[in-house]
Amino acid sequence: MEVNLKVAIEHGLKKEEFNKICDLLKRTPNITELGIFSAMWNEHCSYKSSRVHLKKLNTKGKNVIQGPGENAGVIDIEDEDAIVFKIESHNHPSFIEPYQGAATGVGGIMRDVFTMGARPIANLNSIHFGSPQHPKTKNLLRGVVKGIGGYGNCMGIPTIGGQTNFDESYNGNILVNAMTLGLVNKNKIFYSKAAGINKPVIYVGSKTGRDGIHGASMASAIFDDKIEEKKPTVQVGDPFTEKLLLEACLELMAGKSIISIQDMGAAGLTSSSIEMASKGNLGIELNLNKVPCREEKMTPYEIMLSESQERMLIVLENGKEDEAKKIFDKWNLDFAVIGKTTDTKKIELFFDNNKVTEIPISILAENAPVYERKWKKTKLPQKIKFNKDDFKKLKITEVLKKVLGLPNISSKEWIWQQYDHTVMGDTIQKPGSDAGVVRIHGTNKAVATSVDSSAVYCNAHPLTGGKQVVCENWRNLISCGSKPIAITNCLNFGNPEKEKNMGEFVECVEGINEASKFLDYPVVSGNVSFYNETKDKGIKPTPAIGGVGLIKEYKKMITMDLKSNENLILVVGKTEGHIDQSVFAINILNEKKGPPPVINLFNEKNNGETVLKLIAEGLINSAHDVSLGGIITAISKMAIKGKKGFKLNKLKVLINKFDYYFGEDQGRYIIEIEPKNLAKVQKILKDNSVHYDEIGLVTEKDIIVDKEPIIRIDDLIKSNKNWLENYMDK
Amino acid sequence: MKSSVIIFPGSNCDRDMDVALKKFGFKNQMVWHNDPRIPKSDLIVLPGGFSYGDYLRCGSIAAKSKIIKSVIEFANSGGLVLGICNGFQILTETGLLPGILQQNKYQKFICKNVYVKINDKENKYFKNIKKEILELHIAHNEGNYFCSEDELKSLNDNNQIAVTYCNENGNDAEEFNPNGALKNIAGIFSKNKNILGMMPHPERMIDKCLSSNDGNFFFENLIENLK
Numbered sequence: 001m002e003v004n005l006k007v008a009i010e011h012g013l014k015k016e017e018f019n020k021i022c023d024l025l026k027r028t029p030n031i032t033e034l035g036i037f038s039a040m041w042n043e044h045c046s047y048k049s050s051r052v053h054l055k056k057l058n059t060k061g062k063n064v065i066q067g068p069g070e071n072a073g074v075i076d077i078e079d080e081d082a083i084v085f086k087i088e089s090h091n092h093p094s095f096i097e098p099y100q101g102a103a104t105g106v107g108g109i110m111r112d113v114f115t116m117g118a119r120p121i122a123n124l125n126s127i128h129f130g131s132p133q134h135p136k137t138k139n140l141l142r143g144v145v146k147g148i149g150g151y152g153n154c155m156g157i158p159t160i161g162g163q164t165n166f167d168e169s170y171n172g173n174i175l176v177n178a179m180t181l182g183l184v185n186k187n188k189i190f191y192s193k194a195a196g197i198n199k200p201v202i203y204v205g206s207k208t209g210r211d212g213i214h215g216a217s218m219a220s221a222i223f224d225d226k227i228e229e230k231k232p233t234v235q236v237g238d239p240f241t242e243k244l245l246l247e248a249c250l251e252l253m254a255g256k257s258i259i260s261i262q263d264m265g266a267a268g269l270t271s272s273s274i275e276m277a278s279k280g281n282l283g284i285e286l287n288l289n290k291v292p293c294r295e296e297k298m299t300p301y302e303i304m305l306s307e308s309q310e311r312m313l314i315v316l317e318n319g320k321e322d323e324a325k326k327i328f329d330k331w332n333l334d335f336a337v338i339g340k341t342t343d344t345k346k347i348e349l350f351f352d353n354n355k356v357t358e359i360p361i362s363i364l365a366e367n368a369p370v371y372e373r374k375w376k377k378t379k380l381p382q383k384i385k386f387n388k389d390d391f392k393k394l395k396i397t398e399v400l401k402k403v404l405g406l407p408n409i410s411s412k413e414w415i416w417q418q419y420d421h422t423v424m425g426d427t428i429q430k431p432g433s434d435a436g437v438v439r440i441h442g443t444n445k446a447v448a449t450s451v452d453s454s455a456v457y458c459n460a461h462p463l464t465g466g467k468q469v470v471c472e473n474w475r476n477l478i479s480c481g482s483k484p485i486a487i488t489n490c491l492n493f494g495n496p497e498k499e500k501n502m503g504e505f506v507e508c509v510e511g512i513n514e515a516s517k518f519l520d521y522p523v524v525s526g527n528v529s530f531y532n533e534t535k536d537k538g539i540k541p542t543p544a545i546g547g548v549g550l551i552k553e554y555k556k557m558i559t560m561d562l563k564s565n566e567n568l569i570l571v572v573g574k575t576e577g578h579i580d581q582s583v584f585a586i587n588i589l590n591e592k593k594g595p596p597p598v599i600n601l602f603n604e605k606n607n608g609e610t611v612l613k614l615i616a617e618g619l620i621n622s623a624h625d626v627s628l629g630g631i632i633t634a635i636s637k638m639a640i641k642g643k644k645g646f647k648l649n650k651l652k653v654l655i656n657k658f659d660y661y662f663g664e665d666q667g668r669y670i671i672e673i674e675p676k677n678l679a680k681v682q683k684i685l686k687d688n689s690v691h692y693d694e695i696g697l698v699t700e701k702d703i704i705v706d707k708e709p710i711i712r713i714d715d716l717i718k719s720n721k722n723w724l725e726n727y728m729d730k
Numbered sequence: 731m732k733s734s735v736i737i738f739p740g741s742n743c744d745r746d747m748d749v750a751l752k753k754f755g756f757k758n759q760m761v762w763h764n765d766p767r768i769p770k771s772d773l774i775v776l777p778g779g780f781s782y783g784d785y786l787r788c789g790s791i792a793a794k795s796k797i798i799k800s801v802i803e804f805a806n807s808g809g810l811v812l813g814i815c816n817g818f819q820i821l822t823e824t825g826l827l828p829g830i831l832q833q834n835k836y837q838k839f840i841c842k843n844v845y846v847k848i849n850d851k852e853n854k855y856f857k858n859i860k861k862e863i864l865e866l867h868i869a870h871n872e873g874n875y876f877c878s879e880d881e882l883k884s885l886n887d888n889n890q891i892a893v894t895y896c897n898e899n900g901n902d903a904e905e906f907n908p909n910g911a912l913k914n915i916a917g918i919f920s921k922n923k924n925i926l927g928m929m930p931h932p933e934r935m936i937d938k939c940l941s942s943n944d945g946n947f948f949f950e951n952l953i954e955n956l957k
Contacts, residue, residue: 146839149839150839153780153839153841153869153871154740154742154780154783154784155742156742156743156779156780238783239780239783240739240740240780240782240783240784240785241783243739243740243742243780244739244740330764331739332739416841417838417840417841417842418838418839418840418841419839419841420839420841420869421841422841422867422869422931422934422940422941423742423743423746423778423869423934424745424746425745425746425749425750425933425934425936425937425940427940428939428940430941439939554939555939557939729836
């Protein structure tokens with residue numbers, strides 16, 4: 001096939017990019033080479049629109065062992081232990097084929113983690129769907145949940161947390177972000193940087209097929225009417241093979257034969273081989289006839305661009321081939337020496353004794369295009385003047401029941417019951433909590449982890465929204481008594497070629513960065529997903545933040561369920577009654593304008609650290625952060641979990657009661673304490689200048705608010721639980 | 731007491747079972763499916779997971795694996811064989827236990843705590859157990875037990891129905907059946923009760939900080955009965 005501009009454009013390259021390739025090569029590339037360029041220079045692999053902004057992120061900290069740039073980030077959790085973690089998007093494929101798209105998303109992120117020598121110990125996910133009324137939503141949700149479960153359950157890794165959101169902006173572009181945490185000995189971490197010349201390059205895992213060709217390019221384009229035709233670009237997953245690959249890799253890693261290892265993810269053999277060589281400042285030579293293929297007559301172009309799953313590339317020490325092969329034979333996996341490292345600093349590919357590719361690696365990696373795209377700032381919207389007379393018709397408990405049954409607030413048990421969340425026997429806090437918590441096997445330590453996003457706030461004001469997501473994530477980790485250590489981010493945005501979308505990206509990243517710096521909560525890994533746009537309609541800006549915190553003694557972990565009658569309920573942090581962009585404003589008052597709640601990073605940090613002090617002193621019986629739906633929604637969720645009731649005191653503040661109970665001011669927690677500890681708690685809060693309100697107490701079953709008719713906790717449980725079950729099964 | 735846990739490709743509850751057995755005093759060994767024979771054991775466990783990827787049918791390929799011949803010989807000579815979840819599926823596929831495990835009634839994977847009632851104590855597994863109702867955990871997609879009428883009659887006549895799903899008070903009405911299993915069956919014995927297959931996982935419930943520690947009753951009792 002002759003390569004010309006038209007063919008290059010069909011490969012997703014721009015005219016100027018194609019010209020640049022010809023200039024750098026001093027010739028026109030052949031079709032295999034063009035395929036390689038399109039794979040390496042697409043948005044998904046090259047980060048060409050985001051790179052300049054991502055560079056500004058706060059990525060350093062005393063617990064950071066490895067920041068962005070590797071397969072995943074690594075943090076120190078004391079002793080010899082380290083946690084490897086990352087979040088990644090699989091949005092485009094999941095919309096086209098929800099089961100396989102989601103399944104391979106989970107498979108891909110787990111490979112990123114065990115490539116570094118870590119055994120995965122927990123999975124999480126953040127999934128966003130269109131409006132529940134949209135005809136596609138139900139099937140997409142069902143398929144995605146089945147796919148996530150199908151892969152993670154078979155691997156035997158517990159799925160311990162996540163979040164699910166519905167919003168019409170995802171009607172044409174759902175989001176599927178998968179996150180994995182793995183445990184590794186900090187002296188036995190494996191990296192992707194190749195070293196040494198004439199070292200054997202080994203291919204292990206599944207055979208290569210024609211599935212997933214151009215997957216990464218597809219993920220770098222917007223959708224149109226013809227998306228059904230893109231189904232063949234979706235990869236097909238086989239979790240059984242991945243389980244074998246995991247065990248085989250960990251067995252090989254226990255020895256000393258691996259120099260570097262890299263999973264074949266987006267852009268398959270192309271990006272894995274080039275990345276390993278590029279990081280080691282080496283060349284690489286591959287004989288494509290040696291690549292195990294499962295289909296006949298595959299061309300070099302297809303072999304290089306296939307995104308078949310469950311494959312790894314390894315650079316081995318000389319002479320260790322037999323030892324390594326024995327392990328892969330035991331696990332019934334393919335093992336082939338397909339090439340070697342060289343000193344040419346080129347990628348050279350051979351097929352049927354012909355050289356089919358010769359490209360200097362620096363051209364593909366360092367010379368990849370970088371764009372400083374134009375972007376537009378989003379102004380902070382004016383505050384809405386709500387007519388408080390409208391509130392008089394409303395009853396707190398009635399509004400509360402309605403809020404608890406909203407799609408975005410309702411219980412997601414229907415979803416997480418389909419995920420094995422207890423395998424490995426260390427899950428001490430299950431999904432449906434502030435954070436999932438798993439013990440570090442055989443120790444007294446545990447890690448808490450949570451993934452969060454707030455597209456509504458980010459859409460209203462990206463800078464504030466970006467800060468808010470990081471803070472909310474930090475609060476979730478604090479609430480269960482863990483010290484937050486670091487985050488990973490999955491940045492889901494629209495079309496970066498549009499100034500508005502690019503502006504949302506830039507400002508969200510700025511917000512994330514600001515909060516991350518202030519809270520000393522560095523970003524250690526992440527992923528960008530642009531072009532979440534269909535027929536000119538883009539998604540709301542949706543950065544998802546996954547955080548990891550450490551609990552030194554897992555027996556001191558805090559849960560959110562209310563514990564005992566007569567215990568006191570306190571709100572930690574100041575309530576101003578910010579209802580613009582709140583669940584109450586949007587869903588009850590039907591007002592979608594206004595600014596998101598203000599983020600005060602000083603208070604955020606101080607309040608969180610003070611809550612941790614209270615926990616360390618053993619003064620807290622349960623805790624929960626205040627987020628969507630405000631104080632009363634937060635207390636209700638604690639009551640639902642504990643199957644308890646609560647009684648709220650008469651308000652002592654000069655704020656409208658709806659603003660007070662449903663406002664979404666930030667930096668707040670609900671804590672349950674024993675009456676005998678009140679003085680001690682008050683002293684610690686006052687000594688640390690933290691504002692608090694004593695607002696009520698725990699009851700057996702009754703919910704008593706103001707002079708409104710008493711309702712029972714069972715009513716709230718029903719309101720909260722029924723929506724999703726009815727929506728999916730009835 | 732010596733136990734052996736068999737690892738098939740795709741087993742994923744093997745470590746959890748190893749931890750549980752050791753916690754309660756078993757000297758446990760892990761046995762790879764391709765090993766020529768099983769070391770001398772008082773108990774053989776087929777753990778949960780997705781042996782051979784659940785391809786063809788859950789447990790069907792494992793039931794034809796090399797090691798399974800030794801398991802069958804051991805069982806036929808009266809040795810104790812425990813199959814949990816996928817292990818139960820394998821036992822029905824080998825024919826050591828009657829019936830089959832179909833896909834759950836609501837066609838979904840289910841992961842949650844359940845209560846099971848112990849129906850028969852005249853056996854090595856439950857003799858002298860201190861609790862009648864255990865809170866255990868299920869995590870499966872194919873746990874919907876089914877067998878022919880004749881087989882069911884025979885199970886009943888020989889008291890082979892080991893555990894049934896129920897609520898915390900032991901009420902085993904249909905509404906407490908999580909997966910549509912015939913007669914709420916969660917686990918059954920072989921005729922002479924040396925083989926037990928059950929869907930719930932006692933090995934995941936052995937610590938107070940997990941959501942239940944009723945698995946302790948099961949393992950503590952089992953090792954006592956074997957002494």
